[in-house]
Amino acid sequence: xxxVTQIPAALSVPEGENLVLxxxxxxxxxxxxxxxxxxxxxxxxxLLLIQSSQREQTSGRLNASLDKSSGRxxxxxxxxxxxxxxxxxxxxxxxxxxxxxxxGTGTRLQVFP
Amino acid sequence: xxAVSQTPKYLVTQMGNDKSIKCEQNLGHDTMYWxxxxxxxxLKIMFSYNNKELIINETVPNRFSxxxxxxxxxxxxxxxxxxxxxxVYFCASSQEDTYNEQFFGPGTRLTVL
Numbered sequence: 001x002x003x004v005t006q007i008p009a010a011l012s013v014p015e016g017e018n019l020v021l022x023x024x025x026x027x028x029x030x031x032x033x034x035x036x037x038x039x040x041x042x043x044x045x046x047l048l049l050i051q052s053s054q055r056e057q058t059s060g061r062l063n064a065s066l067d068k069s070s071g072r073x074x075x076x077x078x079x080x081x082x083x084x085x086x087x088x089x090x091x092x093x094x095x096x097x098x099x100x101x102x103x104g105t106g107t108r109l110q111v112f113p
Numbered sequence: 114x115x116a117v118s119q120t121p122k123y124l125v126t127q128m129g130n131d132k133s134i135k136c137e138q139n140l141g142h143d144t145m146y147w148x149x150x151x152x153x154x155x156l157k158i159m160f161s162y163n164n165k166e167l168i169i170n171e172t173v174p175n176r177f178s179x180x181x182x183x184x185x186x187x188x189x190x191x192x193x194x195x196x197x198x199x200x201v202y203f204c205a206s207s208q209e210d211t212y213n214e215q216f217f218g219p220g221t222r223l224t225v226l
Contacts, residue, residue, distance in 0.1 A: 032212050043117075043203060044156075044217040051212060087154065098213050099144060099168050103156040 002027040002094055004104035012110045013080060021075040021107045023090035028068045031093040034101065035064050035075050037086040044089065048075070052095070080111045116140050117218040119204050125224045126194060134189045134221045136204030144168070145187035146205040146215065147179060156203070162187050194225045 003026045013019055023033070032051045036044040048064040050057045050073070056065040063076040073090055087108045091101040117138045126132055138145060146169075147159045160179045161169035167179070176192045191198060204218040 034214060036217075041222075043219040044205075046214060046216060049212060049214045089156065091156075093213060097169075098209075099146075099161045099163065100158055101146075101215055102158075106154055 002030075002092060002102045004090060004092055004102050006088075006090060006104040006107050008107060009105065010108040010110075012112065015080060015082060015111055015113050017080050017111075019077050019080055019109075021077070021088050021090075021109070023073040023075070023104050025071045025073075025092050025102075027094060028071055029095045030068060031095045031098045033064075033066055033073050033090060033092045035062075035073075036089045036091065038089060038106075039086045047088075077109075080109075082111050082113055085110045117204055117206055117216050119202075119218040119221050121221060122219065123222050123224075125226065127226055128194055128196060130194050131190070131192045132194060132223070133191070134202055134204075134223070136187050136189070136218055138185055138204075138206040138216070138218075140206055140208070140216060142206035142208045142216075143184060144207050144209065144213070145181065145184075146207075147187065147189050148203040148205065148217075150201040150203060150220070152200070160187075160189075191223075194223075196225050199223055199225045 034049045035047045048057045050066045061078040087106045091103045144163045150156045162181045165181045180188045201220045205215045207213040207215045
């Protein structure tokens with residue numbers, strides 16, 4: 001059974017820092033992995049989707065990496081800004097059930113000025 | 114134009130009532146989903162519909178019944194509401210040929226009194 005965990009659960013950093021959010025999954029038979037952000041009281045916004053055959057994906061100041069064999073993905077945020085404050089969720093799809101997204105526990109990020 | 118929309122945004126009701134939440138997507142996607150986010154912010158899939166057919170039905174009480182009148186709509190009907198049904202419900206959609214990247218609605222916060 002696939003389980004997804006995220007560390008740390010919460011993170012508070014000053015503006016301008018580069019930071020890394022971690023996501024671990026127990027079953028390496030994944031189809032792809034998706035990173036989302038969720039603002040308080042809002043829905044989820046898709047940030048990056050990384051296929052199982054890819055090692056990384058980039059969008060602006062965000063870079064997601066994937067290491068299937070070790071069951072890990074990281075989301076790197078460069079030069080953090082207060083507007084980056086949100087909860088970041090990773091979710092995986094297994095190869096044997098590509099319709100189903102299994103979510104991690106989330107990392108709540110606060111970037112202060 | 115909103116890609117995935119849900120109504121209502123907030124729903125407050127008494128135990129024992131029956132209520133519905135509506136979801137519409139204008140992305141032309143062929144798969145739609147319902148998720149529940151509990152008080153600890155953990156997101157879990159409830160149902161998945163592909164071309165009006167039920168694909169995933171997680172361990173959800175049969176008081177919950179999804180209804181898909183067409184590809185662009187997936188409504189969630191809940192009978193005999195209980196206190197434990199209080200949560201935020203998210204609708205999402207995806208398309209298989211874009212790696213099932215999922216796009217989420219803004220959520221419906223259901224409070225059962």
